Amino acid sequence: MTTLTGEMLIGSSSIRGSDAEFHAVNPATGERMEPAFGGGTRAEVDRACDLAWAAFDAYRETDAESRARFLEAIAQAIIDIGDPLIERAMAESGLPRARLEGERARTAGQLRLFAEVLREGSWPELRFDTPLPDRKPLPRPDLRQRHIAVGPVAVFGASNFPLAFSVAGGDTASALAAGCPVVVKAHPAHPGTSELVGRAVQAAATACGMPEGVFSMLVGTGNQIGTDLVAHRHIKAVGFTGSRRGGLALMGVAAARPEPIPVYAEMSSVNPFILMPGALARRAEAIGKGFVGSLTMGAGQFCTNPGLVLAVGGDGLDAFLAAAADALGGVQPATMLTPGIHAAYTAGLEKLAGNPTVREVGRGCACNGPNQSQAALFVTEAASFLSDPALEEENFGSSSLVVRCPDLATLRTVVEHIEGQLTATIHMEESDTGEVRALLPVLERRVGRILVNGYPTGVEVGHAMVHGGPFPATSDGRTTSVGTLAIRRFLRPVCYQDLPQALLPEALRDGNPLKLWRRVDGMLTRD
Ligand SMILES: NC(=O)c1ccc[n+]([C@@H]2O[C@H](COP(=O)([O-])OP(=O)(O)OC[C@H]3O[C@@H](n4cnc5c(N)ncnc54)[C@H](O)[C@@H]3O)[C@@H](O)[C@H]2O)c1
Numbered sequence: 001m002t003t004l005t006g007e008m009l010i011g012s013s014s015i016r017g018s019d020a021e022f023h024a025v026n027p028a029t030g031e032r033m034e035p036a037f038g039g040g041t042r043a044e045v046d047r048a049c050d051l052a053w054a055a056f057d058a059y060r061e062t063d064a065e066s067r068a069r070f071l072e073a074i075a076q077a078i079i080d081i082g083d084p085l086i087e088r089a090m091a092e093s094g095l096p097r098a099r100l101e102g103e104r105a106r107t108a109g110q111l112r113l114f115a116e117v118l119r120e121g122s123w124p125e126l127r128f129d130t131p132l133p134d135r136k137p138l139p140r141p142d143l144r145q146r147h148i149a150v151g152p153v154a155v156f157g158a159s160n161f162p163l164a165f166s167v168a169g170g171d172t173a174s175a176l177a178a179g180c181p182v183v184v185k186a187h188p189a190h191p192g193t194s195e196l197v198g199r200a201v202q203a204a205a206t207a208c209g210m211p212e213g214v215f216s217m218l219v220g221t222g223n224q225i226g227t228d229l230v231a232h233r234h235i236k237a238v239g240f241t242g243s244r245r246g247g248l249a250l251m252g253v254a255a256a257r258p259e260p261i262p263v264y265a266e267m268s269s270v271n272p273f274i275l276m277p278g279a280l281a282r283r284a285e286a287i288g289k290g291f292v293g294s295l296t297m298g299a300g301q302f303c304t305n306p307g308l309v310l311a312v313g314g315d316g317l318d319a320f321l322a323a324a325a326d327a328l329g330g331v332q333p334a335t336m337l338t339p340g341i342h343a344a345y346t347a348g349l350e351k352l353a354g355n356p357t358v359r360e361v362g363r364g365c366a367c368n369g370p371n372q373s374q375a376a377l378f379v380t381e382a383a384s385f386l387s388d389p390a391l392e393e394e395n396f397g398s399s400s401l402v403v404r405c406p407d408l409a410t411l412r413t414v415v416e417h418i419e420g421q422l423t424a425t426i427h428m429e430e431s432d433t434g435e436v437r438a439l440l441p442v443l444e445r446r447v448g449r450i451l452v453n454g455y456p457t458g459v460e461v462g463h464a465m466v467h468g469g470p471f472p473a474t475s476d477g478r479t480t481s482v483g484t485l486a487i488r489r490f491l492r493p494v495c496y497q498d499l500p501q502a503l504l505p506e507a508l509r510d511g512n513p514l515k516l517w518r519r520v521d522g523m524l525t526r527d
């Protein structure tokens with residue numbers, strides 16, 4: 001088992017930072033955990049980024065099989081850490097064992113999925129316009145295009161998924177798959193978990209013969225180290241999951257650089273949960289119970305948490321509310337990830353409860369320990385919601401607000417009114433089809449994923465998934481941070497015009513020596 005040292009991982013070296021020391025805190029007990037971690041300074045940021053840049057050309061030209069094996073080696077090395085990883089992550093996050101064991105499997109699965117993407121071979125999106133030397137009035141040149149890695153990527157680990165969205169999470173997996181070296185800024189809430197996973201990545205890089213600098217992990221509290229990382233000239237893109245404030249701040253840093261770069265930030269979402277009349281008439285109680293399960297999953301600390309419910313008032317909505325209140329009554333308090341997240345949730349709850357236009361529907365069992373959250377459900381009228389921006393704010397945790405609408409036209413108005421979201425869920429029956437068809441174009445403009453008769457928490461890691469959405473859900477609504485399309489964020493097209501064969505990348509040479517998918521004069525072929 002790896003003994004934690006509190007060091008940063010800079011290329012193949014372990015280096016103790018000379019900035020302020022910090023410890024992980026067990027949110028369930030308030031206990032300070034060993035060891036102390038030495039915060040990184042600008043010097044370590046420079047070292048990690050310089051190594052990443054030095055590794056970049058060699059790493060991006062590694063063949064697909066070598067990179068696939070590297071990703072698979074990372075996955076296996078994480079699994080091989082064994083129970084010490086789960087135990088440390090439990091202590092640092094307050095999340096239960098079953099959740100973290102599932103998240104470890106998801107993390108390994110993401111890495112292995114990108115290995116499959118590399119081997120399948122269509123990810124460089126190769127395109128050819130064959131030359132037309134006799135075309136009049138001008139001949140067409142020989143044009144060939146491939147996508148190449150953008151350069152070293154900075155990844156910010158997320159607090160709420162200490163494995164699947166952290167040091168070796170989806171941002172790291174997709175960046176490494178693209179051919180980009182990665183410099184991770186570990187989340188200060190789970191530094192031990194981060195060191196264990198970081199050392200697994202570091203060991204895999206060495207075992208697979210990857211160039212030093214392909215991976216580094218920095219640690220530190222405060223904002224300076226992350227700011228320095230995003231501002232570094234060798235960093236060419238950023239992956240971030242966290243607060244809107246943090247994401248916007250880093251977007252500002254990136255935009256102010258002499259060479260601005262993209263920040264792919266997943267920041268906030270209340271994930272509207274829309275109850276159509278037909279669904280309420282047939283299964284209001286069942287939806288109410290299922291909704292509470294989704295609302296309270298992971299102490300509500302999912303970015304896909306259904307924080308907003310929209311429905312037309314009536315017996316059906318009343319039955320949903322009664323069933324949800326009843327289900328809430330059995331929900332035990334849950335430990336939140338950090339004292340800061342707990343304080344923000346508690347303040348948000350008090351703000352909602354204190355709003356004169358809001359009525360409480362029900363609450364979970366009362367808290368009985370540090371950093372615990374009590375689930376809660378509130379209701380307000382559509383007119384109040386539309387006139388009070390405070391009611392649109394995400395309260396990160398297990399609380400939700402039901403907006404009661406007088407009619408479906410008002411429900412559509414509310415959907416038009418809300419900001420960009422990660423998801424929208426519609427519960428409907430066949431009798432609701434016409435009204436839902438009218439809603440779809442509005443939802444398409446507002447969200448990254450539309451669900452019918454399901455629950456938004458629980459993102460499937462696959463080829464068709466979109467875990468993204470229009471601003472402010474994310475910084476760029478054209479992308480996803482989960483699923484194989486995530487690799488696109490870290491690739492850019494290059495066109496090669498009239499190059500001699502000997503100078504062309506192997507993937508673009510005549511005869512398709514790598515047998516990759518190609519689009520030749522508009523037609524897909526593998527010949
Ligand atoms: N969208 C999501 O999925 C999601 C996930 C976790 C937390 N959150 C939200 O974020 C709040 C705080 O939780 P958190 O600590 O995970 O998120 P955070 O944004 O505070 O921190 C995330 C990471 O970014 C760094 N960071 C944040 N602001 C920065 C800045 N201005 N400059 C440089 N680095 C910066 C932090 O050090 C950390 O490593 C939560 O209460 C919740 O509202 C959202």
Ligand SMILES: O=CCCC(=O)C(=O)O
Binds near residue numbers: 301456
């Ligand atoms: O918290 C952000 C990601 C949510 C997720 O991955 C899930 O709902 O499974």
